Amino acid sequence: MDDLQIKLELIEQLIEISKEAGKAILEVYNTNFDYQIKEDLSPLTQADTVSHNIICDRLKILTPDIPIISEENSDIPFNIRSLWKKYWLIDPLDGTKEFIKRNGEFTVNIALIENNMPILGVIYIPISNQTYWGSNNLGSFYIQGNRKAIQINVSQNSENPLTIATSASHPSKDLGNLLEKIKNYKIIKKGSSIKLCLVACGEADVYLRLGPTSEWDIAAGDAIIKFAGGNIVSISGEPLSYNLEESFLNPKFIAYNNDANKSKFLSLLTEQ
Numbered sequence: 001m002d003d004l005q006i007k008l009e010l011i012e013q014l015i016e017i018s019k020e021a022g023k024a025i026l027e028v029y030n031t032n033f034d035y036q037i038k039e040d041l042s043p044l045t046q047a048d049t050v051s052h053n054i055i056c057d058r059l060k061i062l063t064p065d066i067p068i069i070s071e072e073n074s075d076i077p078f079n080i081r082s083l084w085k086k087y088w089l090i091d092p093l094d095g096t097k098e099f100i101k102r103n104g105e106f107t108v109n110i111a112l113i114e115n116n117m118p119i120l121g122v123i124y125i126p127i128s129n130q131t132y133w134g135s136n137n138l139g140s141f142y143i144q145g146n147r148k149a150i151q152i153n154v155s156q157n158s159e160n161p162l163t164i165a166t167s168a169s170h171p172s173k174d175l176g177n178l179l180e181k182i183k184n185y186k187i188i189k190k191g192s193s194i195k196l197c198l199v200a201c202g203e204a205d206v207y208l209r210l211g212p213t214s215e216w217d218i219a220a221g222d223a224i225i226k227f228a229g230g231n232i233v234s235i236s237g238e239p240l241s242y243n244l245e246e247s248f249l250n251p252k253f254i255a256y257n258n259d260a261n262k263s264k265f266l267s268l269l270t271e272q
Contacts, residue, residue, distance in 0.1 A: 006112075006120050006135035010062075014122045015131055015143070017058045018108045021051040022126030025093055025108070029126075035100055043096045048072055051092035051108060059088050059110075066112075069243075071216045078246045086114045089242065091216040095192025097169045104128070105168060105191030111219035116241045121223030123193050132197045134227035140200055154230035155202035158260035160184035165195040165204035167211070174210045181268050196221025199255045200228040207255040208265060210235075214248045221255070230257045235269050237262075 028047035035045040052072040059068055068088040069076060081087070088110065093099060095106035104127035112120035122133045132152070134140030141149040157163070161184045166175060168191040179185065188195075188204055196218060198204035219242060222232050232240055234251040256262045 006137055008138065011120075011122070011133055011135065011138070013062055014110055014120075015124070015133065017055055017062075018110055018122050018124035018131070019126075019129075020058070021054045021092060021108050022124050022129075024050045024054055025099075025106070026126050029099065029102070035096075043100055044072075045093070045096060045099060047099060048093040048096060052090075055090050055092055055108070055110065059090075063088070069216070071214065074216075074248060081243055084243065086112070087243070089113050089118075089216050089219045091193075091220075094217055095194075098191035101169075103168070103191065105194055107192045107194060109193055109216065109220040111216075111223055113219060113242050116243055117239075118219045118223035118226070118242070121220030123197055123220050123224065125194065125197075132200060132221075132224050134200065134224035136223075136227060138227075140224045140228035142197075142201055152201040153228050154199060154225065154257035155205055156258060157205050158258055158264075161186050162206060162261065163188060163204045165190060165198045165207040167191070167195070167209070172210045175208060178208070178265075178268055181271075193217065193221045196225055196255055199230055199257060200224045202257070205257045206261050206265060209250075209254075210252045213250045213253075215242050215250060216248070218250060218253075225255055230255065231262070232256075233262065233266075235266065237266055 025047040035043045038044050070090045091109040094109050098105040108124040110122045111118045119136045124131050129145045131143040140152050142152045143149045163186045165188050168189045195207045199207050232255045
C-alpha cells in the first residue's frame with residue numbers, strides 16, 4: 001500500500017470488516033447481555049470483545065505489516081509503539097454506554113494513522129446500517145446500506161442559529177456555561193462518534209468536547225471531518241496528534257466546520 005495514496009479497494013475491505021463486526025455486535029445487542037466495569041470505570045460487554053477480535057483478525061490478514069492499537073488491547077509499551085510510523089487505531093464498539101442503554105447510538109471506528117495523523121477513517125453505525133468514511137486523497141463519503149457512496153462536506157454556516165452536537169451521556173457544566181453566551185443555537189444530542197459524523201456531513205456545525213475522550217474514540221471521525229473540509233483542534237487551538245505520549249487521553253477539543261466558528265468558540269472559551 002502506497003504511503004500516501006489510499007486505494008478505494010482498501011476502503012471497501014474496511015467497510016466489509018466494520019459491517020462484519022457490526023453484525024456480531026447486534027447479535028449480542030439482541031440478547032440479555034451482561035457487562036463488566038474496567039479499571040478506568042468504563043463498561044465492557046461481550047460485544048466489545050467480539051468486535052475487537054473480528055477487526056484485529058481481519059486487519060492482520062489484510063495488512064500484516066501494520067500494527068494495531070485497539071481500545072481493548074492498548075497496553076502496548078510506549079517505547080515500542082512510539083516508533084511506529086503507521087498503525088491502525090480502532091474502537092471496536094464506541095458508545096458502550098449507549099449500547100447498554102439500548103438507544104442504538106454506538107459505532108465501529110477504524111482509523112489508519114501515519115506520522116501521528118489520521119489519513120483514513122471508517123465509522124459504521126450497526127443499528128442503522130450507515131457508513132461514513134474519509135481518506136486523504138479521496139475525500140469523505142456517506143453510504144446508506146449498500147447504496148452508492150455520496151460525497152459529504154461540512155456546512156458553511158457561521159451565523160446563528162448554530163447547530164451544535166453534544167454528548168448524550170456525558171453532560172458538561174462548562175459546555176452549559178458556554179451555551180449561555182451563544183444564546184441562539186440548536187442542540188443535537190448523540191452518543192459515540194456519530195457527533196463527529198454530523199459535523200462531517202453538515203448536519204451540525206460544531207462539536208465541542210470538554211470532557212475526557214481517548215484517541216481511538218475520535219481518530220476515524222477526525223479523518224472524516226478533515227477530508228470533508230472541517231477540522232479538529234484542542235481548545236488551545238493546536239491540531240490533534242496521535243501516539244505522542246504514554247497516555248491515550250485527548251485534550252479538550254472542538255470539531256468545527258469553518259474558521260469563523262473555530263475563532264468564535266475558542267474566543268468564548270478563553271473568556272471562561
